[in-house]
Amino acid sequence: MNFIVALQAEARPLIDKFKLQKSTDFKTFRIFHNTKHRLIVSGIGQIQAAAATGFLLGLLKDKTEALLNVGLAGHGKLAMGTPFLANRLEYKDEDSVYFPPPVLKLATDYSLLQTLDSPEYEYPKPVGYDMEAHAIYSVASKSITREMIQVLKIVSDNPSHPLDQFDAERAVELISAQTPLIEKISEQMESLSNEIINDQDLQALVEEIQSMHRFTQTETHQIERDIQRAACLGLEANDILSLARSSANGKSTISSLRREIKKIGILA
């Protein structure tokens, strides 16, 4: 699970909640992690956000990994402290509008979110205002499955409490109050991600067999899919391994496996 936030103040509650450690491997962006979570602090604005998203994408193993942008936002209607998931992301009058698919099962507010180049003081519409989300989605959606990218904002200012200056402690308080919700979102996104992620045990089996023989590029893909097919038709990992061991080369491994699949490849 990956988080992207603009400010260190927005990161702090998440670092505390998930007991994240600062990574010393990277100098470009501040990155914190534990075994299950990773957090990057982008800095303010679309350019910083896009750069941090790109950097983060480079660290991902799989395009099914989830990414949640957490941050503060102004809002023309919602009360201070209200969390909302963005359901439509806009930037100026550009055509590139994004609709994060509504896959989470949560009783929370949803709102349109406009990303701006500078803070909004007038709140002309009953929508959210931030400075990063559109850029994050724009970059992330080129690599990650769209359902796995969500934007959660917490209202920090509105027409009754306009933004005059940024208060780091207030930011920490607002985000801290929503850590249970963030955890719930995180769990749901991870659960969805797990459904579509490659089976790790199977992947290990594929790698083991690929290391036994030489396979051409095409055969590499074929053996991967054939192992997957054999496994889901009920052939045990040990039997698949035995077949590979008893084969003279990559090509004959594929042939042997396909002969086995043919025997069992009928629906129960």
Add this chain to the structure above:
Amino acid sequence: MISTIYFEEQVADHPRTLHLFEKFSLADRIPCTHYKEVFNPSGQNFRIQKKKPALILAGNSGKKVHPVPATYGIGGRRNFYFSHMLNCLYDCRYCFLQGMYPSAHYLLFVNYEDFYEEIEKVAMQTPTEPSWFFSGYDCDSLALESLSGFAVSALSIFQDHPTAQLELRTKSLNTQVLEKHPPLSNVVTAFSFTPQEISVQLEQNVPSVSSRIKAMRSLAEKGWKLGIRLDPVIDCHQFTERYASLISQIFGEIPGDAVHSVSLGPFRLPHPFFKRMEKLYPSEPLFAGNLEKRGRSVSYEPEIENQRIETCRKLLLKEIPSEKLFLCQPLED
């Protein structure tokens, strides 16, 4: 049931849009300029969306009635299909919609009247020859009737155009609209089946075979014409026993004279659709089994396919005359 509604701004004030806003008053409403902004982008995951599909309300401004491939049909010479809705309530693993559309959201075109206008025009091209209109290609014709109200409005149109023949294709028990309406001789309600043992493996959320047969019997008693669709025919263990049992169960309960037609179709998918579906469900035994690429399609090996279709054909011909049986052949090989 529906917690998110996307709507094209151009249909925001359409009576059907307003009705659905009212029906799903708690749903989050999100405007869009064109449905393709939501439905078409690449990088969406059909499998995940299928868990919680949203409803998209749009207007169809393009061509609405399309010719059906020559090898499909149930006896008519002029065959067309139309899609007032894309995607389905059910989740059948063999369904081509998973491979065709990037999104699993229900896309409903609310401008039904424009569909009817085009249907009338096409039907009037041959005022003395029937034209068949198939409504269940891209959605189940009845499963979301309580949401769309499409069938009820279509019946009122088709009752005034006797040469226009309508096929409603479904796996749903949602037949109240037909139960309440006097039967129309130009409407066939066609139920799709696979044996119950296959259905439980591959057809998520679909009512049981026996409950569908019960719904059919009730329609037959009201005088509606029925269709039976064994399409796709799925190869499986105990194939003959299972299909024999299914066919005997259906014809044990449905009077033969209520059956307008039976069609048989082998399992086949366009290759690109198959690849996408295989990627979505890499652990699905159906996709892992003995299928092969033939031309631009993926299907069972010809020998298996021919055997299975022939088995079903023989079983069906014990129940119905050959003129009621139609084989839907793949178009390309």
